[in-house]
Amino acid sequence: MMNHGHPKGIYLLFATEMWERFSYYGMRALFMLYMVQALRFNKELASEIYGNYTGLVYLTPLLGGYIADRYWGNCRSITVGALVMAAGQFLLFLSACWYYDTSWAKGLMLAGLGLLIAGNGFFKPNISTLVGRLYTDTDPRKDAAYTLFYMGVNVGSILAPLVCGALGNTGRPEDFKWGFLAACIGMLAGTLIFKGFGSRCLRDPSGRPLGGPPHYRESVRRHQIPSARQVVRSCRLAAGIAALTLLFAYGWDGSGWAEADWTGSLIGATALVMPLGIIADRSLTRMERRRIGIIYVIAFFVIFFWAAYEQAGASLTFFADEQTDRRIGGWEMPAAYFQSFNPLMVIVLAPLFAALWPWLHRRGWEPGPVHKQAIGLLLLALGYLFIAFGVRDVEPGVKVSIGWLAGLYLIHTMGELCLAPIGLSLVYKLSPVRFSSLLMGVWYLSTSAAAKLAGGLSGLYPEGGVAKSFLGWPVQTLADFFLVFVGMSGVSALVLYALAGRLQKMMQEEG
Numbered sequence: 001m002m003n004h005g006h007p008k009g010i011y012l013l014f015a016t017e018m019w020e021r022f023s024y025y026g027m028r029a030l031f032m033l034y035m036v037q038a039l040r041f042n043k044e045l046a047s048e049i050y051g052n053y054t055g056l057v058y059l060t061p062l063l064g065g066y067i068a069d070r071y072w073g074n075c076r077s078i079t080v081g082a083l084v085m086a087a088g089q090f091l092l093f094l095s096a097c098w099y100y101d102t103s104w105a106k107g108l109m110l111a112g113l114g115l116l117i118a119g120n121g122f123f124k125p126n127i128s129t130l131v132g133r134l135y136t137d138t139d140p141r142k143d144a145a146y147t148l149f150y151m152g153v154n155v156g157s158i159l160a161p162l163v164c165g166a167l168g169n170t171g172r173p174e175d176f177k178w179g180f181l182a183a184c185i186g187m188l189a190g191t192l193i194f195k196g197f198g199s200r201c202l203r204d205p206s207g208r209p210l211g212g213p214p215h216y217r218e219s220v221r222r223h224q225i226p227s228a229r230q231v232v233r234s235c236r237l238a239a240g241i242a243a244l245t246l247l248f249a250y251g252w253d254g255s256g257w258a259e260a261d262w263t264g265s266l267i268g269a270t271a272l273v274m275p276l277g278i279i280a281d282r283s284l285t286r287m288e289r290r291r292i293g294i295i296y297v298i299a300f301f302v303i304f305f306w307a308a309y310e311q312a313g314a315s316l317t318f319f320a321d322e323q324t325d326r327r328i329g330g331w332e333m334p335a336a337y338f339q340s341f342n343p344l345m346v347i348v349l350a351p352l353f354a355a356l357w358p359w360l361h362r363r364g365w366e367p368g369p370v371h372k373q374a375i376g377l378l379l380l381a382l383g384y385l386f387i388a389f390g391v392r393d394v395e396p397g398v399k400v401s402i403g404w405l406a407g408l409y410l411i412h413t414m415g416e417l418c419l420a421p422i423g424l425s426l427v428y429k430l431s432p433v434r435f436s437s438l439l440m441g442v443w444y445l446s447t448s449a450a451a452k453l454a455g456g457l458s459g460l461y462p463e464g465g466v467a468k469s470f471l472g473w474p475v476q477t478l479a480d481f482f483l484v485f486v487g488m489s490g491v492s493a494l495v496l497y498a499l500a501g502r503l504q505k506m507m508q509e510e511g
């Protein structure tokens, strides 16, 4: 059995992450609707705010990881992050209490979003790192542990729209507040569980308490790097990010400041400057630097996974709504229910995958960790190929069987289980301890970049016969649209597969 003999701490982290994701996805399920139906924002403004939120929420883990590795340690960062997010959800609740006074409601909403973005930065990389810390470096159960943790993510994701949606999305704008309040209570429940059981359950394999203050300062002392130099380096990095953001914002599409995409520019600038800044750290040995380089290569390819996968919330939902025959017997399934397919499938398939790897391992057939990332990308391409086949001659407005979308989600979920939990485990294993939360932040930076890319790609969705194109490829029909993702993830999968053997060899080399 997958959970046989796992340390107690993994169940604590499962429960904490489950409540946090309940809060995160519960708010996400309501947020667009709240802006459009209660605050009366137009769809364009609401989509812009939504896109910026989902991009920024995965950018701050870099900052939260940095502070945890240098000053606070994992436990304190998780508690602070959880409380800040609970406060953010509470501000959204207050905003929805006064939804009829748009300027108040908008101010409270933006303040709430700011707290959610900041809080997630402290929470997400640190809880992800703690999972790995429960095991010794060579413990083969680590991939299974991350898979179990990933199940917690998805139990939360599946409950969230059901509970927060039922309470908040009733068709009456005055009810949104109850959905946000439920998200706030979920976050507090996670915090209480973590604080209540943390000191008892979070132990390293030799029984010492985990998640305390970091090792970085000690290592800086050992490598005799004066702290003044550290401060100067941090300022240089911040200045580099600011300068590049300004440059991108001005020159992005030649349209100047007025049209600037500030969030996209900030994410792009950070994605270029931070990885360089980290790898240039003077305290790193050659081997550590090489391993961090491997994390970067994989994180780059993973951007294309999440950008294609995240179409679930955008173009694939239009497809479910407009082009999928959702009748089952006499009942028509709401398009929004498709959002639950993926988390449900993760929960069902995760134990199978966690058992599959050791089974393959015993026979000497288990793919290496980078091969698994490439297989994840390949399955994503196959999912899109499957649906492109389903819609090959379909005219706009004609509906296809539910089986095509269900099949796509099944194939994508299998890909996700090869890539996401194994990726977390791999990042943990490759990171020097004193940088592990910061590098988790780099891993989540790919999700942040992917959120921006996903928004752009979703705009290629064919509508009204308007001709669009992607890198010279004409996108006119639905099949063309899906083939863009086949191409993107297929090429990334093949290139990563070709590099995998070499990367895995480099991981094992010493010195």
Ligand code: GLN
Pocket (backbone or CB within 6 Å): 021, 153, 306, 444, 447
């Ligand atoms: N479903 C995952 C989560 O919410 C996705 C994480 C990611 O890296 N995109 O944690």
